[in-house]
Amino acid sequence: MAGQKTAILSVYDKTGLLDLAKGLHDQGVRILASGGTAKMIREANFPVEDVSAITKAPEMLGGRVKTLHPAVHGGILARNLDSDSKDLAENSIDKIDFVVCNLYPFSETVARINVTIPEAVEEIDIGGVTLLRAAAKNHSRVTIISDPKDYHDFLTELEKDGEVSEKSRQRYALKAFEQTAGYDSAISDFFRKKYAGEGEQQLPLRYGANPHQKPATVFMQDSQLPFKVLCGAPGYINLLDALNAWPLVQELSNALNYPAAASFKHVSPAGAAIGVPLSDDERKAYMVDDIDGIESSGLAQAYARARGADRMSSFGDMIALSHEVDLTTAKIISREVSDGVVAPKYTDEALEILKKKKGGKYLVLQMDPDYVPPMEETRSVFGVNLRQHRNDAKISPADTFNTVITPKNSPPLPESALRDLAIATISLKYTQSNSVCYALNGQLIGLGAGQQSRIHCTRLAGDKADNWWMRFHERTLSLKWKKGTKRPSKSNAIDLLCSGLVPESGIERDDFESNFEEGQVPQVFSTEERKAWLEKLKDVAVSSDAFFPFIDNIFRTARSGAKYIAAPTGSQNDGAVFDTAEKLGITFVEQHIRLFHH
Numbered sequence: 001m002a003g004q005k006t007a008i009l010s011v012y013d014k015t016g017l018l019d020l021a022k023g024l025h026d027q028g029v030r031i032l033a034s035g036g037t038a039k040m041i042r043e044a045n046f047p048v049e050d051v052s053a054i055t056k057a058p059e060m061l062g063g064r065v066k067t068l069h070p071a072v073h074g075g076i077l078a079r080n081l082d083s084d085s086k087d088l089a090e091n092s093i094d095k096i097d098f099v100v101c102n103l104y105p106f107s108e109t110v111a112r113i114n115v116t117i118p119e120a121v122e123e124i125d126i127g128g129v130t131l132l133r134a135a136a137k138n139h140s141r142v143t144i145i146s147d148p149k150d151y152h153d154f155l156t157e158l159e160k161d162g163e164v165s166e167k168s169r170q171r172y173a174l175k176a177f178e179q180t181a182g183y184d185s186a187i188s189d190f191f192r193k194k195y196a197g198e199g200e201q202q203l204p205l206r207y208g209a210n211p212h213q214k215p216a217t218v219f220m221q222d223s224q225l226p227f228k229v230l231c232g233a234p235g236y237i238n239l240l241d242a243l244n245a246w247p248l249v250q251e252l253s254n255a256l257n258y259p260a261a262a263s264f265k266h267v268s269p270a271g272a273a274i275g276v277p278l279s280d281d282e283r284k285a286y287m288v289d290d291i292d293g294i295e296s297s298g299l300a301q302a303y304a305r306a307r308g309a310d311r312m313s314s315f316g317d318m319i320a321l322s323h324e325v326d327l328t329t330a331k332i333i334s335r336e337v338s339d340g341v342v343a344p345k346y347t348d349e350a351l352e353i354l355k356k357k358k359g360g361k362y363l364v365l366q367m368d369p370d371y372v373p374p375m376e377e378t379r380s381v382f383g384v385n386l387r388q389h390r391n392d393a394k395i396s397p398a399d400t401f402n403t404v405i406t407p408k409n410s411p412p413l414p415e416s417a418l419r420d421l422a423i424a425t426i427s428l429k430y431t432q433s434n435s436v437c438y439a440l441n442g443q444l445i446g447l448g449a450g451q452q453s454r455i456h457c458t459r460l461a462g463d464k465a466d467n468w469w470m471r472f473h474e475r476t477l478s479l480k481w482k483k484g485t486k487r488p489s490k491s492n493a494i495d496l497l498c499s500g501l502v503p504e505s506g507i508e509r510d511d512f513e514s515n516f517e518e519g520q521v522p523q524v525f526s527t528e529e530r531k532a533w534l535e536k537l538k539d540v541a542v543s544s545d546a547f548f549p550f551i552d553n554i555f556r557t558a559r560s561g562a563k564y565i566a567a568p569t570g571s572q573n574d575g576a577v578f579d580t581a582e583k584l585g586i587t588f589v590e591q592h593i594r595l596f597h598h
């Protein structure tokens with residue numbers, strides 16, 4: 001019939017099929033359908049032709065080939081071009097105007113327990129995906145309906161206007177493209193689990209963020225994982241830590257030309273540092289004074305500093321190291337409570353030590369140092385996808401801290417200040433926001449992460465910096481431990497002493513005292529002693545991941561020896577913030593890039 005439109009129907013889910021067939025018939029549309037679809041329409045007494053009426057070929061191979069034929073796809077893909085019309089005419093093919101198709105239930109099938117590969121294979125829809133993609137490709141002329149929920153609106157529009165608008169065709173085409181994309185990704189997910197070597201492109205994880213969150217997995221879509229597991233079995237949070245800690249040390253090392261280390265907990269650094277040589281007091285405070293050869297290993301000194309920044313928070317850390325792990329560094333790690341380490345390389349002897357840790361369960365990851373992540377990063381939260389350009393802002397001591405706001409006519413910042421500002425700022429780039437970081441001597445000394453208010457970050461980081469500094473007080477350095485006191489207990493007792501929280505009496509006091517030799521329990525610090533010692537903390541560099549909204553932050557940093565502050569500007573209170581810094585003798589540098597991280 002001249003001018004008659006043609007629809008091809010091939011649906012697994014036959015919901016609403018008869019209403020659709022009736023509606024199409026009422027509009028004078030010629031209906032072609034594949035086997036089961038045609039059968040159902042025919043049994044309801046609506047006119048329908050088998051696809052074989054145009055293909056002149058039977059369905060074959062048990063349904064593997066039904067609609068895969070030039071008579072179908074020529075009819076769908078032909079444009080309104082003379083050359084296409086000529087091709088169709090020469091091959092006696094009619095144009096198809098509407099395609100209605102939904103696919104074999106692959107996801108539902110593979111979700112069944114114990115599904116076999118042959119069962120899954122038979123559920124891979126070929127002809128349907130081809131129908132969807134061909135019709136969606138040619139949506140400038142063809143309408144593709146892939147969702148039974150759209151039958152009603154489609155028919156209503158057809159009845160009203162006698163055709164489907166361009167806008168509707170675009171919307172339906174997009175839906176079809178999304179469906180084929182989702183379908184293909186379900187298929188590749190299934191076969192990745194079956195065929196990709198474990199640890200190559202994918203890796204099952206013990207569980208997700210919590211033990212009841214199973215299953216959990218890590219995978220790459222079209223390439224190998226950028227790390228190898230040399231020992232242990234990573235958990236979900238281990239990998240979140242490792243994949244934040246690794247770029248942090250890589251950036252630190254590249255920016256400052258030193259080996260770098262980070263000690264991560266819950267996706268924020270507890271410590272980060274470069275391998276600046278350690279003083280005798282630092283070796284004592286960081287509990288590495290008995291490590292032979294530490295002075296000749298930059299990496300070991302970097303980790304001693306990173307771990308030493310906040311020993312309590314580093315308990316059970318995920319470590320990142322920028323360079324090949326040597327014996328000295330492995331020795332330091334081997335006696336700390338730690339969950340795992342990521343590094344580009346390990347010497348044989350270092351690896352041997354690490355593999356023995358935690359009864360052979362210590363996580364050792366080898367990172368590909370040449371791995372470059374894609375510029376776009378996507379995550380899904382509550383079923384909703386979020387995509388952004390990666391934070392590829394480059395922070396360097398030479399270029400990032402040149403806009404000195406106060407004092408006016410400031411001389412150039414000393415190299416040590418530029419180094420420490422860079423360490424603090426690069427650390428913030430990989431710290432959960434809000435965040436403020438204090439740094440000195442090539443290492444982070446106090447970090448306030450994940451607070452909703454900036455002053456709470458500034459206080460938390462400042463209190464940690466104070467605590468760190470109290471650990472260098474002579475009394476702390478010369479504590480007399482009871483024989484057998486374990487390193488974590490020492491760190492806890494030191495933390496209590498240094499933060500001024502030792503109670504006067506009671507079982508907590510008894511517990512504190514139990515760490516020391518008889519008659520050697522340290523005096524707590526008096527208010528005057530604390531004040532006098534903290535006044536000696538100087539030249540501290542402070543960085544903030546966003547502007548300071550109030551001057552209280554500046555007051556707080558000054559109490560912990562701040563001499564340099566780098567922060568973005570843009571607050572209504574900028575003027576007051578700068579003035580306060582100037583009054584307190586602090587050099588305030590504008591750092592132009594906001595560094596929120598989540």
Ligand SMILES: NC(=O)c1ncn([C@@H]2O[C@H](COP(=O)(O)O)[C@@H](O)[C@H]2O)c1NC=O
Pocket residue numbers: 010011012013033034035036037038063064065066067068101102103104124125126127128129
């Ligand atoms: N092989 C083919 O040519 C083919 N053409 C369409 N299908 C699918 O067959 C199903 C409909 O089959 P039936 O009409 O026989 O119930 C639809 O899910 C459709 O996506 C096919 N099946 C698999 O690829």
